[in-house]
Amino acid sequence: MSSAKPPRKKLVAPQRAQTKQKPATRKAPARKRKPARAPRRGNPVTRFFRAALSFLWRIIWGVAWRGAAMVGLILALATFYFYSTLPPLADMLDDRAQGSVTMMDRHGEVFAWRGETFGGVITASTVSPHLKNAIVATEDRRFYRHFGVSPRGIAGAIRANLSEGRGAFSGAGGSTITQQVAKLLCLGVPYDPETWESEADYESDCRRGTLWRKIKELPYAFALEAKFSKNDILTIYMNRAFLGAGARGFEAAAQRYFSRSANEVGPAEGAMLAGLLVAPSYYAPTRNLERAQQRAAVVVELMHDQGYLDAHEYAEARDHPATLSERAEEQQGIAFADWLMLESPAYLARETTEDVIMRTTFDPRLQAATETAVSEVFANKVRDGSEAEVAVVVMSADGAVRAMVGGREAQVGGFNRAVQAVRQTGSAFKPFLFAAALENGFQPFDIVEDAPLTINTPGSGPWSPRNYDGEFRGFVTMSEALAESLNTPAVRISEAMGRDRVREVANAFGLRSDLAEGPALALGASESNLLDMTAAYAGILNGGSAVRAYGIEELKLLGDSTPLFGVSSGIGERVISETSAQMLTWMMSRVLEDGTGRRARLPERQAAGKTGTTQAARDAWFIGFTADYVAGVWMGNDDNTPLTGVTGGGLPAEIWHETMLRVHENLPIRPLPMTAPERPRQVEEPRAPAPQQPRTAPLDDAIRGILGTLFGGN
Structure with missing residues (x-):
């Protein structure tokens, strides 16, 4: 029996109703939701420090920008303050509290x-x-x-x-x-x-x-x-x-x-x-x-x-x-300039508030000559390693200083031995003793005894002068005593005249330091500096008048035409007669010709001077002059220790010689202003010659009597 299957239905999508749709209305955009906070990570300690650092940073930043603003404000105010106090440009270019000294x-x-x-x-x-x-x-x-x-x-x-x-x-x-x-x-x-x-x-x-x-x-x-x-x-x-x-x-x-x-x-x-x-x-x-x-x-x-x-x-x-x-x-004249700064009134030199102009006596040619002479002698005749120092002064007869060496190394503000070293003068003092003697009636050919002598000085006991070589020469003339720098004749003359008279003459010539009170006065036991000694010798050259060394001819302020002061000569009052001065000059010329200063002798030019060596050869001097210039030389050690193999007639005389040779280059030769005394006539005996006895020139009777009584002189 067969059975029939029912027919399949056709699958058709259901048809939408054809209805008229309304336009869609725009909806407000939905708010964007914040993402959900991630769950906290890390432990509580870490979270705490993070929070603390964040808080601290906010504080620092806040303080920093406020502080910076405050600093900026203070800086601006300070800038404005300084701006308001700034003087005009012209007032800011030279604001020296002290002035300067310019030397010409x-x-x-x-x-x-x-x-x-x-x-x-x-x-x-x-x-x-x-x-x-x-x-x-x-x-x-x-x-x-x-x-x-x-x-x-x-x-x-x-x-x-x-x-x-x-x-x-x-x-x-x-x-x-x-x-x-x-x-x-x-x-x-x-x-x-x-x-x-x-x-x-x-x-x-x-x-x-x-x-x-x-x-x-x-x-x-x-x-x-x-x-x-x-x-x-x-x-x-x-x-x-x-x-x-x-x-x-x-x-x-x-x-x-x-x-x-x-x-x-x-x-x-x-x-x-x-x-x-x-x-x-x-x-x-x-x-x-x-x-x-x-x-x-x-x-x-x-x-x-x-x-x-x-x-x-x-x-x-x-x-x-x-x-x-x-x-x-x-860089010439350092010692000279330092001397002027010391000698000038402080308010016009060291403490001046103005710019000062000095016209001076300084001669650059003579300064170069002097410096060259010193350098040559020390290079060729002074042993290596010697610490001996030197000072040299060259001046005119009226006291105008032309050149000055204050030491072997020139240094601004250094120790100026020509001015600041005060030392014993030794036999360089003797010309002033003989100046007093000539002024008091002595004559160059008068006879004086060079023999042992002892003087009892109250409070000091016996004192016996000796010559440098330890020898005695018997009877000598005054001229020979000066030329050979004999000590006992000098003391005898000083004691015969009186020390006060010697001191008086030396003071008048400008040696004003405290002169020795005892008999050693005659031998230069007193102290002086080279500048004063050289000026005193200039007094002999100019005819017997005192001389004061000077270096400023004119001083004025910068911009002024009228000088504040000026000096044209350093010659002062007369000390001894011109005749005595010229006779003393002749006696001093014999020092170079026949005496202790032979090394200083100048070829074809007359010169006069005197050597000086102090006890134990701590100081050595030679001071002398020609018709044109006076020059003084000192040598010694700064610590006053004795020199080795140096006397006034040695290196100082050679430095003087070399200096004066250069100083007088191209200068005409002029004779010294001196008078040679007449020699006493020798009395001839009619019978066979017997041993000649020393004769005395006609001394003043009173002085001869004093000499005979005190010292046994003839």
Whole structure:
């Protein structure tokens, strides 16, 4: 039986009702849900420290920006304050508390300076561009680009200081030129003599590189930059900088070292001047030219690297470094200038607040002659290693000092033995004893005994003078006693006349130190310096009048035409008659011809003088003169120990001889103003000659009686 399957239904998708749909309305965008917070990770301790650091940072940041704002405000206020106190530019170029002394020789040429010399105002617009570029290249290469302070320079300086084991602000400072100007101006603090012991102490404090001073420099530097142009700041720097050898400012330094204006120097000279800024005294070319040239070579290299010198200028400056001018190289008259500073009133020399001009008696030719003579004798006739010192003075008959050597090594402010060494004079004193004798009636050919002598001095006991060689010559003339520098005849004459008379004459000739009271007065037991002794001998040369040594002919203030004072001669009152002076000159000429001063004798030129050697040869002297000049020489040790093998008739006489030969070059020969006495006639016996007895010239009867009574003289 079959059964039929029902028919399959056709699968058809149900048809959607065809209904009219409304336009869809725009729904507001759904809010973006925050992602669910991740579950906290880490332990509670970590979370605590994170939170603490975050809180701390917020505090630090808040304090920092507020602090920075406060510092900025304080800096701005400080800058404004300094800005308001800055004086005009012209008042900032020369603010020296003390002035300077400029000394000119007898021909009107400058030969020495003392104090801090200001050569005159220069400006950045008129100064030599080579000098200007050298300063910028070596001191502050970014000078025209920064605003007064260079953070890069300061950081580099701190790093260099720390790497070399110094303090952060010790050594290199990284200061810009503007900051250095702030130092030179001492941050506006003026010099007060009641606060500071000296201007040097004041400036030293101004240059201290402490952290606090560095901080104060910032607003001052900003104020300078705000008030002045870069060229104005450079102008202040060039006029205020100290550059060694007493030169304040580049104009003074250029004049001092090169004898030309800072407006005219070339690349090599500009480099040497700029090189002084780092250490003025150390690199001063007058102190060590080679060292100054080495420093200048570094500056020349910097100028070339920074484009200030082309290849040709660079090669020229490198291969031909700057040298000192002839005047600066000689450095003549150091002892002479020091003497004038000591002798002049303090308010016109050492403590002057003005710039002083002195026209002096100094003669550079004679100074060179003297220095050459001393050098030659010490080089050829003094043993190596000797510490013996020397002093020499050359003057005219009226006391005008022409040359002075104060020691073997000339040094400004050093010990000047021609003036400051007060020593026993020895037999160099004897001409004043014989001057008194001639004035009191003695004659050159009068006879006096050279024999043992003992004098009892109250309080001192017996005293017996002896001659240098220990020998006695019997009866001698006064002229022979002086020529051979015999001691016992000198004492006999002194005692016969009276010591007071000898002392009176010596004082009148200018030997005013405390003269010995005992009989040793006649032998130069008193002390004096070489300058006074030489001036006293000048009194003999000029005819018997006292002489005061002088070195200033005229003194005035810079810019004034009227001198404050002047001196034309040092001749004073008459001490002995002209006849006595000329007779004494003849007696002293015999010292060189026949006596102890033979080594000083000058060929074809008359000269007179006297040797002197003190006890144990601690001092050796030779002082003498020609018709033109008087010269004195002293030798000795600074510690007053005895000399070895030196007497007044030895090395001092040779130095005098060499000095006078050079001093008198090309001078006409003039005779000495002297009178040769008449020799007493010898009485001839009619019978065979017997042993000749010494004869006496006609002495004053009273004096002859005293001599006979006291000393047994005939």
